[in-house]
């Protein structure tokens with residue numbers, strides 16, 4: 001879709017902004033350009049919409065050299081979002097978002113309808129925000145209007161230059177999420193400039209790490225983070241690297257631990273002995289077809305009673321929710337023993353599908369504070385991830401990693 005062929009930009013003062021760039025952005029692909037200030041990211045991007053002309057080499061859009069195309073017509077086909085959004089201050093938010101469809105000759109009404117749809121799409125209720133002036137919006141809201149405006153003409157290509165740069169991390173996170181959601185539905189071809197490795201990893205199908213005026217490495221986030229091509233790249237992506245990797249690394253079979261397995265109908269006292277012999281503090285309880293029914297702390301089984309036994313001693317920190325159902329059923333069983341494993345069952349709160357990333361698994365583990373997270377294939381239990389296993393997973397090279405989800 002976008003293709004750079006040996007594109008070089010030298011300024012009259014002798015500065016080489018970019019040198020001999022050759023790469024392609026596929027249709028529907030997001031390529032994130034990341035690198036330190038002044039390394040040529042913006043120059044790369046603006047060569048596409050002819051705000052910058054290469055001194056040698058060329059840039060093709062859909063196979064046609066942009067140099068031969070009328071810049072005004074060219075730019076109407078390309079959405080352009082910049083950090084300083086540049087909303088027109090004397091036009092309402094709705095009219096700002098309707099600018100490009102108007103330029104493209106659509107009627108005022110049609111343009112406004114389209115603009116309202118897009119404001120909605122970027123999370124701004126047009127009934128609430130449409131009639132405000134730009135100065136009545138927060139920075140994050142203004143950036144959303146900028147994105148809506150860029151999308152209003154339905155451009156197949158989007159150039160986004162630090163579009164979420166001027167907002168605080170919380171809003172930024174939300175805008176990134178919305179961008180991913182939008183992109184999943186709209187599949188635009190996007191060049192995205194950012195300083196932030198985390199953002200590049202999150203949003204890019206591929207990321208291009210820039211050194212001075214050239215791309216040091218272009219690859220999927222997993223490739224770049226897992227196997228940096230040079231010490232420079234390693235250093236640059238190093239800061240956020242560990243966490244960045246979590247979001248691009250899937251759960252592999254070797255990450256999973258298999259805790260002892262009990263069946264719900266097993267005798268609790270006997271199960272307790274078995275866990276004691278194995279030195280296990282807890283076990284998962286599986287039903288037919290290995291469906292995960294719950295878990296039990298060893299202490300609850302050996303405690304015999306169903307009261308509040310075992311809380312804290314299993315070390316999982318979730319002592320607030322004791323064996324709730326257990327107390328009821330246990331009373332009903334009334335056979336004087338510890339009953340069956342089922343009587344001590346606790347629900348598993350922390351579970352993720354096998355297709356989850358390590359970041360999702362980690363987030364789930366932290367949220368539930370259970371010290372483990374169950375990994376499921378549909379209803380079927382595959383194993384658990386523990387903090388130790390996560391750490392191991394982070395250290396393994398990503399390239400070619402086999403995933404449990406297949």
Ligand SMILES: Nc1ncnc2c1ncn2[C@@H]1O[C@H](COP(=O)(O)OP(=O)(O)OP(=O)(O)O)[C@@H](O)[C@H]1O
Nearest residue numbers: 011013015016017036037038039040041042043044
């Ligand atoms: N008109 C110009 N004349 C001379 N040098 C220029 C001109 N425009 C840009 N440059 C230089 O070209 C290099 C690349 O600039 P560019 O804006 O592409 O960098 P960038 O990676 O986008 O930086 P930032 O992240 O700070 O926006 C810089 O060294 C810049 O100073």
